[in-house]
Amino acid sequence: MARATAFDLTQDGRTPVLALAGDWTIDTIADLEPALRSLSPAVGTEVEVSGLGRFDVAGAYLVVRTLGESRGASPIGVRGEHANAARLLQVVVSAITAPEPAPERPRGLSGILQQTGRAVAEISQEALETVSFLGETLTTLARLLVRPRRLRWVSIVHVMEQAGLNALPIVTLLSFFIGLVVAYLGARVLGDFGASVFTVELVAFSMLREFAVVITAVLLAGRTNSAFTAEIGAMKMRQEVDAMRVMGIAPMEALVAPRVLAMLVMTPLLTLAAMLAGLAGGLLVTWANLGVSPTMFFTRISDAVPEQHFWVGMVKAPVFALTLAIIGCKQGLSVGGDVGSLGRRVTASVVQSIFMVILLDALFALWFLEMDW
Numbered sequence: 001m002a003r004a005t006a007f008d009l010t011q012d013g014r015t016p017v018l019a020l021a022g023d024w025t026i027d028t029i030a031d032l033e034p035a036l037r038s039l040s041p042a043v044g045t046e047v048e049v050s051g052l053g054r055f056d057v058a059g060a061y062l063v064v065r066t067l068g069e070s071r072g073a074s075p076i077g078v079r080g081e082h083a084n085a086a087r088l089l090q091v092v093v094s095a096i097t098a099p100e101p102a103p104e105r106p107r108g109l110s111g112i113l114q115q116t117g118r119a120v121a122e123i124s125q126e127a128l129e130t131v132s133f134l135g136e137t138l139t140t141l142a143r144l145l146v147r148p149r150r151l152r153w154v155s156i157v158h159v160m161e162q163a164g165l166n167a168l169p170i171v172t173l174l175s176f177f178i179g180l181v182v183a184y185l186g187a188r189v190l191g192d193f194g195a196s197v198f199t200v201e202l203v204a205f206s207m208l209r210e211f212a213v214v215i216t217a218v219l220l221a222g223r224t225n226s227a228f229t230a231e232i233g234a235m236k237m238r239q240e241v242d243a244m245r246v247m248g249i250a251p252m253e254a255l256v257a258p259r260v261l262a263m264l265v266m267t268p269l270l271t272l273a274a275m276l277a278g279l280a281g282g283l284l285v286t287w288a289n290l291g292v293s294p295t296m297f298f299t300r301i302s303d304a305v306p307e308q309h310f311w312v313g314m315v316k317a318p319v320f321a322l323t324l325a326i327i328g329c330k331q332g333l334s335v336g337g338d339v340g341s342l343g344r345r346v347t348a349s350v351v352q353s354i355f356m357v358i359l360l361d362a363l364f365a366l367w368f369l370e371m372d373w
Contacts, residue, residue: 017079018067021051024059036066047089050080060088064096126352133330137260140252155258163224163259164266168273170223171216175207175274178215179281182206187289196290200300203282208309212274214361216267217320221353225328228259229349232332233342241333251333260325267321268314275313308373316364320357327353 022028047063049055067076076093078086144151186199232255235241241251279301286292292300331349335342 017046017048018063019048019051020063020085021053023054024052024062025054025056026058029059029062033062036062046077046079047085048079049082049085052080052082052085055082055085055088057088057092060085060092064089064092129334130327130330130352133333134326136252137256137326137329140250140257141260144253144257150253151261152254152258155254156262159259159262160266163220163227163262164270167220167223167266167270171219171270172273172277174219175212175215175277176281178211179203179207179278180285181281182211182278183282183285184289187285197292197300199286199290200282200292200297201304203279203286204301204305205309207275207278207282208305209312210361210365212278213271213313213316213320214357216270216274216317217324217357218354220263220267220270220321220324221357222350224263225324225349225353226346228325228328229332229335229346230342232329233335233345236333236335237337237339237342255333256325256329259329260322263321263325264318267324268317271313271317275310312364312368312373316361319360319364323356323360324353327356 047067064076076089078089183199183203186202187196190196190198190202232241235255241255244251244254283292283294283297286297287294328349331345331352335345
């Protein structure tokens, strides 16, 4: 039969003692909590358990929490005899650990050098892992090309739609406005030198060689790459990737290869659409401000702009596509078991992708300059 739950704060000399009576279980302590919260913080560090009936972890936690502010690091003193009171109180005290103090960070020149060294080591490790993942991906693609029956066409087409086709509106819209801005600035600046007619060539050169493919890659890095990392990372958190391995399904073939192939197909097509949209924006400005008709616009492009500029932009597209897909999938497979890890990997995926796009574009520019392209 349950005994009435109660407590009393007695005084033994100068030491306050919390006397427990009745059953202190999860079913009986709810009514005591408000009264215990109202006790003075200096409630003491000892409890009297002679009148205690049934006692569980919930009751022990309530006692430890009540004594917490005044107890500090001192152990709880137990007076009287009870079957399991002392043991349960010790278990709860051991489970409630104080937060670890923040690690001391060295300051001054030593701290800067240590942080720089750790950052360089992390970047080197990340670069090594990415290159290794690239090699594994290329090996998987080569194996699939030898045995095309293993290709997952449904997954490839699905990713082509999600990552490519659905990105077409934002890519073309942004490229259109970029073409507008380039043409408007070109008309204003070149007009000061009496060369505003060369605005057509400026728009064509900039959109075909640089802006179209870079804008496409940056948008895919923010939109598609983050989606790749989040999707694969969520599967990793739910242990679906481990389940695939147990069932004999290679994650590289089921998750990575379809995304890489879809990006290799869709990124050049999106780049072509971005080129056309940028030229359309330039055409609108030159037609409205300079009186250059559409026929004259495309005629000047055909006569004055070599087709190599078009191929310069198109050559970059598959390289950017492979880079984006590799980084997105690699970061997704590196996600740990917590949500914080997923957020960090998605952020790293977007930052690394944009950084690599800009870096590769600069290397391409230098290489084409040396090749006189």
